[in-house]
Amino acid sequence: MTKKQEYTGDYPEKTLYLPGPTEVREDVIEAMAEPMFGHRMDRMTDLYTTIVEDTKDFLDTDQEVIVLTASGTEFWEATTLNLVEDRMLVPTSGAFSERQANVAERLGKTVDRIEYDWGQAVKPDDIRDALEASDEGYDAVGMVMNETSTGVRNPVEEIGDLLGDYPDTYFVVDAISCLGGDYVDIEDHNIDCIFTSTQKAFAMPPGLAVCTVSDDAYEREVEKGDSSWYGGFRRTLDYYDRKGQTHSTPAIPIMLAYRKQMKHMLEEGHDARDERHREMAEYTRDWAREHFDLYPEGGYESQTVTCVENTRGIDVAETVETVSEEYDFVFSSGYGDIGEESFRIGHMGEHTVESVRELTDAIEDVAGL
Ligand SMILES: Cc1ncc(COP(=O)(O)O)c(C=O)c1O
Structure with missing residues (x-):
């Protein structure tokens, strides 16, 4: 015990x-120490719309952005529940990619792994071979861009490019330990969802998870019918569209820190x-x-x-x-x-x-x- x-x-x-x-900048830590306000006040709309739109600017994307009170792990679950009916392909080459596969299995999905030794990178040809060899195809390819356990940076750009030939397969990228410190052109490489946690290269306190969502991924969830409740694309994004807020009470102090740090990131x-x-x-x-x-x-x-x-x-x-x-x-x-x-x-x-x-x-x- x-x-x-x-x-x-x-x-x-x-x-x-x-x-x-x-490390988190001093003024970003200090930004958290404001008197509390309500999550349905106009001030919250100012805060949330600022951080969402600034994030789109920083990532240089037209995709929708969700900033959710959770750690990044939430988006392993949410992207799987929102996009995958049955089958998912997950290349595994370390502890975090293995966990991504495991999460999908726990959610009842059929997961085909392409297994690599630790320290090896995922090879685009292996992804293409697996897609070609599968009769049913895959609802999604899920992969880790930066395998934190081994220090490997996987070639997500090349893999995204080849996925352009498989429009029914969504591309989900865990960029938790690199987004904000390793630029990737999201739309150019057919990435449907890419997500991170604030405590990594965004250099903010932990407690928020950030995910981009392509129009196709949003539509896919709508067609599919069932989805994650908390991390559902429709629930989070429609709420943003209607009210400029989050569907449930967010970690307001961390969002204040986010606002401050994202301004620094935009400045750089x-x-x-x-x-x-x-x-x-x-x-x-x-x-x-x-x-x-x-x-x-x-x-x-x-x-x-x-x-x-x-x-x-x-x-x-x-x-x-x-x-x-x-x-x-x-x-x-x-x-x-x-x-x-x-x-x-x-x-x-x-x-x-x-x-x-x-x-x-x-x-x-x-x-x-
Ligand atoms: C690649 C990768 N994926 C997922 C996670 C889990 O992130 P979190 O602890 O924010 O849920 C980590 C954490 O280190 C990670 O490095």
């Missing part, structure tokens, strides 16, 4: 280099934000190659999370702990079974090459590199 561990409020401040949650612009993340990723990869190696297959490395292969056999858990104690920097050991075989540096959100260098210097010091 879990015992209560009293929250004391007395903790040292740590800089987060996790694959989320990540998606191109510059993408470029800054590319520079951080290149710096981190060069450092990893110099001292260790990279875990992901060459050419498919993530722009927001570098997974370093622990070729020197350092004690990963102890290094993570000591860097946290001595430098107040927090990074991640490897995920699950590869906990000691690898470690992960999240370079997303508001980080810069300079701030990432501070972490790699600390790791060098502690690990004696």
Whole structure:
């Protein structure tokens, strides 16, 4: 049984280099401290329509956008319930893509996996082969763009392009650990839904999930008849259309933080934000190659999370702990079974090459590199 561990409020401040949650700007944290207001007041309409329309601008999309009080996991369930009658194709290459497949199975769907070893990227030809080999076809292909457990960035653009030949198959992309730090042209690559959580490359507090919805995906849910209640496209988007609000009470303080941070993101612009993340990723990869190696297959490395292969056999858990104690920097050991075989540096959100260098210097010091 879990015992209560009293929250004391007395903790040292740590800089987060996790694959989320990540660092949040001071003024964004402060934006949450406003007196409460009602979720059916005009002020709420101002807030919600501002964050939704600003998000469309930032993502450079004409698709509809839902900002829901939930973590990103909600959209694994909602997109499956809204779009998939029976059959879904899910390439699995790590912990999160495996979970996406598992969620769909739990919802009673028939899931065909294309299984890859951890560290490998999904190959577009395998997707085409699976689509060609299937007599019934698939209602949707669901995949993870940035496999946070392995640091692999999958080629969603190429896969979306080939899905243009299969108009009855919807394309659902979990971009939870990269959207906002790795630009993708949503409409150009036939993506029907792409979703994220606010605590990742958007650099906001956790608690909101963001999903885009194509017109076709909306129509599909309408035709299908049944859908998720909480994350139903029709329920959320029609409510937005009629009232500019959410169907149930949202996490208002986090939406206030969202508004503030999205203005910063718009000011930087998606191109510059993408470029800054590319520079951080290149710096981190060069450092990893110099001292260790990279875990992901060459050419498919993530722009927001570098997974370093622990070729020197350092004690990963102890290094993570000591860097946290001595430098107040927090990074991640490897995920699950590869906990000691690898470690992960999240370079997303508001980080810069300079701030990432501070972490790699600390790791060098502690690990004696
Ligand atoms: C790729 C990916 N998908 C899904 C999730 C789950 O996101 P959340 O915890 O916001 O529900 C994560 C969390 O790290 C992730 O990295």
